[in-house]
Amino acid sequence: MVDVTANSYTAEQHALLALWSVPGLGPRTLERLRSFARGGLASLASCPVRDxxxxxxxxxxxxxxxxxxSALEPLATQLLERCARxxxxxxxxGQPAYPARLxxxxxxxxxLFYRGQIGPPRRRAALVGSRHPDQGFLPFARTFARQVAEGGVGVVSGAAAGVDRACHWGAMDAGGETxxxxxxxxxxxxxxxARLLPHFLARGGVFFSELPPGVRASTTTFPRRNRLIAGASDAVVVLRAGVGSGSLYTAEAGRAQGRPVFALPGDVLNEAAAxxxxxxxxxxxxxxxSVEEVWRAVGILPHRHVPPAEGSSWEELSVEARGAYQVLNRVPKSFDEVLAGSQLSPAALTSALVELELSGFVIQHPGRLFERV
Incomplete structure (x- = not known):
């Protein structure tokens, strides 16, 4: 159960919550306001608004x-109460639950506001597309997303009808993160x-929004949320989009953020692929x-997804490296967790993990977290 009681937050965070609940106040305005308040946002909350x-x-x-x-505190209290309900x-x-790439x-x-359980750091790809793709494309999108997730890559999208939702289901089919x-x-x-949310909660997925409680979707909120889809990902892939598809905003945001952007080509006569x-x-x-290109774009090499026992390089690994590999899975583990599950010394484990990483059987995430791939 997420704790959103008032005493869980600092005075600065209370002031931020209060201001963020005011319609029209975005990230850039908030930064200007923070520069204006010499004692931080908390100094604004400590005196009447009129001052x-x-x-x-x-x-x-x-x-x-x-x-x-008259004051900011009632706004923060009201927002927290609505979050709790x-x-x-x-x-x-800066907190672990906030996507580091974003x-x-x-x-x-x-x-960000969220529902679900935030998982450990991993590579993620935005898979997006049209709400109304051509007939027969949604099964392909679901299969493509499942294969991406089978490589240990998190799938990020917008929960919209059509391609987005098919990609979420594909990730869940693989037991992957979405x-x-x-x-x-x-x-x-x-x-x-609302029907999709219980499946997310049951399978380790997360719903995110930057919008405070009570804000409904509009023609302005969708383009802005697309920058979050791209920003939280290591690459953006547009699976299917017509000339007016909102997923093109996600591609544009990805380019502006320096993310690799990919698109699946379609028949030149197919307007849904234009x-x-x-x-x-x-x-x-x-x-x-191919799916391999998505893996490669986020830093996972295609050959890493061949079952190790079937690859000749597995036979060349040391006994220590094989033992360390057996402790790992597709949920990243810290060095200490791997050490506790192995019978190796710290020095031997360090050597084994380096060997596994160089051989393509393990990927190391920031914070010295290791994941089987």
Whole structure:
């Protein structure tokens, strides 16, 4: 159960929660406000709103909304109460639950609301596409996502009807990790998303949103959430998109964030693939012709996914390396956890893990976490 009680957060975080609940106040405005408040955001919460509102660098609509409050604390309290009722967790930048890759991007939200269990660090790929692809494409998308997930790669998408949802199901078919970034608050799900959520919660998936409770999806929220899908991923793959598909915003965000962007080419007469073909024609994406290219783009080599016992390189491994491999699985483990499960000394285990990594049987994540691949 996620703890969202008021005493779980610092004064600075309380002030951030209060301000983030005000419509129209985004990441960049918040940064300007933080620079304005010499003692941090907490200094704004410690005095009446009227004392600083007139000079604060705020858009007029936000200023008008804040003028209706005497202090910030009631806003934070109200937000926390709504999160508790909806079972939402809060992840601030810098906390383990906040996606590390997303935190590296410009315009990343200072916090996220989530439902589900945040897993350990791993490589992730955004798999996105049209809500209405051509007939017969959704089974292909589901299979493609399942194969990506079977390589130990997390699947990130937007829980929208069509390709996005097929990709989530494909990841769950493989027992893999999947994240969905929504264009609404987590207490304002549409009926289809509400039906999908229990499957996520039961299978280790996570719903994320940057929007505070009570905010419904709109034509403006969907393009903005697409930057979160790309930002939380190591690569972006557009599986199917027409010229007006919202997934093209995700590709654009991925390019701006420096992510590798791929698109599956389609028949030139197929209007449902025209967006993908345009990305390739204009040099805005690389052609994706296999799952192996996705693995390679996120840093996992295709040959690593051959069952080790069937590869000749397995026979060349030392006894220590084979023993360490048996302790690992597709959930990253720390060095100490592997050490506790093996009969090796720290020095011998270090050597074994290096051998496994160089041979392509293990990948090391930041923070000295090791995962079988």
């Amino acid at each position: 600083w509102l007139a000079e604060a660098p705020l858009p007029p609509p936000v200023r008008r909304r804040l003028a209706g409050f 909806a079972g939402m967790g809060l992840a601030f930048q 935190a590296e991007t410009d315009d990343a939200p200072p916090l 994240w969905a970034f929504l264009g609404s608050a987590l207490d304002e799900l549409d009926p289809a998303q 967006g993908c073909n345009a990305l390739l024609r204009d040099g805005h994406a690389r052609a994706c012709l």
